[in-house]
Amino acid sequence: MARTAEEVAAELRGRIQRAELRAGDRLPTMTGLVEEHGVSRQTVREALNLLKREGLVEYRGGRSGTTVRERPVTRLVRSRGMERDHLGYYSGANVQHWRLVPGTRTTVTTEPVPGDIADLLGIEAGTPVIARKRLNGDPENELHRQLTDSWLHPAAVEALPVLAGDSGLGGIYDRIEEWAEQPIVWEEGVTAVTPSPAEAGALLLPSGVPLLRVIRTSTVKIDGRPLVVEANDIRMSAELFSVRYPITRRGAARWPVQPASADFYTN
Amino acid sequence: MARTAEEVAAELRGRIQRAELRAGDRLPTMTGLVEEHGVSRQTVREALNLLKREGLVEYRGGRSGTTVRERPVTRLVRSRGMERDHLGYYSGANVQHWRLVPGTRTTVTTEPVPGDIADLLGIEAGTPVIARKRLNGDPENELHRQLTDSWLHPAAVEALPVLAGDSGLGGIYDRIEEWAEQPIVWEEGVTAVTPSPAEAGALLLPSGVPLLRVIRTSTVKIDGRPLVVEANDIRMSAELFSVRYPITRRGAARWPVQPASADFYTN
DNA sequence: CAGTGGTCTAGACCACAAC
DNA sequence: TTGTGGTCTAGACCACTGA
Numbered sequence: 001m002a003r004t005a006e007e008v009a010a011e012l013r014g015r016i017q018r019a020e021l022r023a024g025d026r027l028p029t030m031t032g033l034v035e036e037h038g039v040s041r042q043t044v045r046e047a048l049n050l051l052k053r054e055g056l057v058e059y060r061g062g063r064s065g066t067t068v069r070e071r072p073v074t075r076l077v078r079s080r081g082m083e084r085d086h087l088g089y090y091s092g093a094n095v096q097h098w099r100l101v102p103g104t105r106t107t108v109t110t111e112p113v114p115g116d117i118a119d120l121l122g123i124e125a126g127t128p129v130i131a132r133k134r135l136n137g138d139p140e141n142e143l144h145r146q147l148t149d150s151w152l153h154p155a156a157v158e159a160l161p162v163l164a165g166d167s168g169l170g171g172i173y174d175r176i177e178e179w180a181e182q183p184i185v186w187e188e189g190v191t192a193v194t195p196s197p198a199e200a201g202a203l204l205l206p207s208g209v210p211l212l213r214v215i216r217t218s219t220v221k222i223d224g225r226p227l228v229v230e231a232n233d234i235r236m237s238a239e240l241f242s243v244r245y246p247i248t249r250r251g252a253a254r255w256p257v258q259p260a261s262a263d264f265y266t267n
Numbered sequence: 268m269a270r271t272a273e274e275v276a277a278e279l280r281g282r283i284q285r286a287e288l289r290a291g292d293r294l295p296t297m298t299g300l301v302e303e304h305g306v307s308r309q310t311v312r313e314a315l316n317l318l319k320r321e322g323l324v325e326y327r328g329g330r331s332g333t334t335v336r337e338r339p340v341t342r343l344v345r346s347r348g349m350e351r352d353h354l355g356y357y358s359g360a361n362v363q364h365w366r367l368v369p370g371t372r373t374t375v376t377t378e379p380v381p382g383d384i385a386d387l388l389g390i391e392a393g394t395p396v397i398a399r400k401r402l403n404g405d406p407e408n409e410l411h412r413q414l415t416d417s418w419l420h421p422a423a424v425e426a427l428p429v430l431a432g433d434s435g436l437g438g439i440y441d442r443i444e445e446w447a448e449q450p451i452v453w454e455e456g457v458t459a460v461t462p463s464p465a466e467a468g469a470l471l472l473p474s475g476v477p478l479l480r481v482i483r484t485s486t487v488k489i490d491g492r493p494l495v496v497e498a499n500d501i502r503m504s505a506e507l508f509s510v511r512y513p514i515t516r517r518g519a520a521r522w523p524v525q526p527a528s529a530d531f532y533t534n
Numbered sequence: 535c536a537g538t539g540g541t542c543t544a545g546a547c548c549a550c551a552a553c
Numbered sequence: 554t555t556g557t558g559g560t561c562t563a564g565a566c567c568a569c570t571g572a
Binding site: 077185 | 309321342344347453456457460475476478483505511513514515
């Protein structure tokens with residue numbers, strides 16, 4: 001006989017993990033659980049809350065009760081690399097050109113730059129900066145659910161006014177390389193955060209699922225000094241996605257070095 | 268006058284964000300909040316719960332009440348790359364040889380391999396596999412707080428029995444390269460999960476902070492086929508860490524390609 | 535419109551750290 | 554010893570959905 005919310009949750013978690021309850025199945029009703037475990041309604045509610053935060057169950061309202069949530073079996077692996085897509089634009093490997101993806105909304109604004117992005121750009125936090133924000137919450141295709149904020153360095157926009165326009169994202173890297181007369185050096189930093197309510201809503205995340213945050217910087221040398229031209233802040237469900245990178249090796253190898261696995265750009 | 272738990276939480280969140288309450292400061296007591304907002308104790312408790320899950324406040328028990336939590340201002344950036352450390356072993360760039368880090372506990376066991384690791388190794392889930400698990404929860408140094416599980420492919424252990432021993436992790440990559448007569452190809456996949464209670468305890472994580480999960484595979488070609496010799500599952504606080512990678516470029520560049528930024532291995 | 539879960543109130547007992 | 558938050562009970566009202 002379970003007495004605490006955690007015990008009730010553990011019991012239900014077990015039933016789900018042992019597949020006695022499968023995706024889409026209804027859980028016992030709250031009143032049922034109250035009688036079954038001899039605890040109060042609040043306690044049962046707390047237990048269900050834990051499971052909801054873990055993304056194990058969901059409640060869509062109304063009479064159909066709480067059901068076991070459909071969970072992705074494996075994560076979609078995104079291999080991170082840059083190449084030209086089929087339209088000739090630079091883009092992340094294996095990502096379609098976003099302008100063609102249904103449900104994409106892009107807004108271009110000028111707003112104070114948040115602290116972490118400011119650090120990357122090497123400017124002061126709060127400086128007004130051009131931001132190109134893209135939301136993709138396409139309910140039909142979870143591959144397309146991501147948020148992307150692109151922050152441009154003011155010096156780059158000054159030198160290259162075309163960046164300020166909504167000229168399509170793909171082209172900006174070519175414009176930058178032409179301007180700098182050198183290839184861009186890209187780097188990505190990956191971390192995770194708990195989503196804000198707005199992010200959770202836009203990406204259709206259940207509460208409790210962390211948000212994977214990938215920040216890509218594009219750097220060129222101007223007058224001999226590195227300039228971070230753009231910081232690109234990408235957020236996606238950590239439950240849905242994993243991002244993949246080849247590891248670089250420093251120092252001489254004793255054997256001839258092979259390229260990264262052949263399928264790196266193809267899945 | 269706030270009426271719901273979310274509203275009470277939002278009001279307190281605001282005070283913290285506006286720095287009216289700073290790290291270490293005591294929040295009003297629950298009874299104080301009950302009177303201040305005209306809500307019940309349960310509602311206040313729910314509000315404090317939200318803030319705790321966000322990692323904004325903490326309660327250490329006893330009479331000192333709920334306090335504003337000290338939050339890391341910026342994340343520690345870990346540049347991911349492989350090099351030989353000062354002892355001559357392969358290791359992640361800028362990571363000391365772990366055997367020298369105080370508080371490290373390593374256990375070597377044989378146990379059923381979990382599904383996601385099995386997929387990477389290309390073997391069946393549940394197969395008994397040698398696992399080398401390292402826990403580092405050093406309370407003194409947050410740089411050292413991480414969990415590492417190393418799973419070895421059975422075929423590799425069979426061909427190279429030395430891998431089964433507790434021979435120190437650093438050396439295994441050299442042994443593998445000598446065996447395969449080729450350099451290892453490393454790749455890392457990054458995602459995030461909500462920590463299990465055990466992980467949260469070991470890493471001193473407050474509830475609600477996601478766990479960054481980095482899985483590195485070491486691959487060599489044996490008889491012309493790629494073999495994933497080891498899968499290395501590293502977990503660390505997403506609030507404390509960010510991992511950094513250079514981005515590879517596919518296709519011809521119009522300008523001479525520079526190496527990744529100079530400090531890539533040095534911070 | 536019946537039954538679901540969501541949320542709040544009110545009151546009680548407990549463990550714990552600091553005084 | 555005292556005051557803190559942690560947790561449970563019991564009862565009430567609400568919004569929503571699907572039969």
